[in-house]
Amino acid sequence: MIHPTAIVDPKAEIDASVEIGPYAIIGRDVAIGPRTVVGAHAMIEPYTTVGPDCKIFPFAAIGGVPQALKFGGEITYAKIGAKTIIREYVTVHRGTEFGGGITEIGEENYLMAYSHVAHDCKLGRRVILANCATLAGHIEIGDYVTVGGLVAIHQFVRVGDYAYIGGKSAVVKDIPPYVIAAGDRAALHGMNTVGLKRMGMTNTTLSALKKTYRIIFRIGLTLNEALERVRAEVEQIPEVVEFIDFIKASTRGITR
Numbered sequence: 001m002i003h004p005t006a007i008v009d010p011k012a013e014i015d016a017s018v019e020i021g022p023y024a025i026i027g028r029d030v031a032i033g034p035r036t037v038v039g040a041h042a043m044i045e046p047y048t049t050v051g052p053d054c055k056i057f058p059f060a061a062i063g064g065v066p067q068a069l070k071f072g073g074e075i076t077y078a079k080i081g082a083k084t085i086i087r088e089y090v091t092v093h094r095g096t097e098f099g100g101g102i103t104e105i106g107e108e109n110y111l112m113a114y115s116h117v118a119h120d121c122k123l124g125r126r127v128i129l130a131n132c133a134t135l136a137g138h139i140e141i142g143d144y145v146t147v148g149g150l151v152a153i154h155q156f157v158r159v160g161d162y163a164y165i166g167g168k169s170a171v172v173k174d175i176p177p178y179v180i181a182a183g184d185r186a187a188l189h190g191m192n193t194v195g196l197k198r199m200g201m202t203n204t205t206l207s208a209l210k211k212t213y214r215i216i217f218r219i220g221l222t223l224n225e226a227l228e229r230v231r232a233e234v235e236q237i238p239e240v241v242e243f244i245d246f247i248k249a250s251t252r253g254i255t256r
Helices: 193-197 203-217 223-233 238-248
Strands: 049-050 060-066 076-082 089-094 102-105 178-183 185-190
Touching: 049 060, 060 076, 089 102, 102 238, 185 193, 185 203, 193 203, 203 223, 203 238, 223 238
Parallel strands: 049 076, 060 089, 076 102
Antiparallel strands: 178 185
């Protein structure tokens, strides 16, 4: 299952069911899980773990040394979750010691061509990065997030679950869960209603989130006043609590 032109380091741990295409390079201390396919000319560098059932397309570069001036060559890691698809020319860099030591991509993610995940990023489950989406270091992205093409996200930004970021946006502050954001600089454009319905969210839950959004962002209250009003007027279902907790935990500030 390994093409004769591929280069696989003897210290790599490759499951017997893995397919490795022509001229691919697999470095030392790499682990690749069952049924994963690595395309031609792809490169997986040391200290990278790739889960089962992944597809890595030609010319992707996974686990490279981080683009961080403070990086001193220490051993750090990159981890790719099960059933993740990594398309052509995607780059994923491993972590830094000062940033936690690991870049982690969750399960069932889809990284489209030319997207980039920098050091110490954490991506949840079923995240989509469209073509040329660019994540700076230390970014946290929740589950079921879609990041449009040509989006650039500033380091240390957090993006909440089920958020949708429109193409060609520049994101410099945290984006709450369940919302749509777009623009340079990115601004909020309401709830991700279509996406949430597709994911099976009930009308009752969606109504509570819309009311929460309206109180916080649309009627001119200070943030503390808005949060207190949400607690008093909106049923504290898990999604509303998550919305509030995400905002309270922000250190960069919230996109408005």
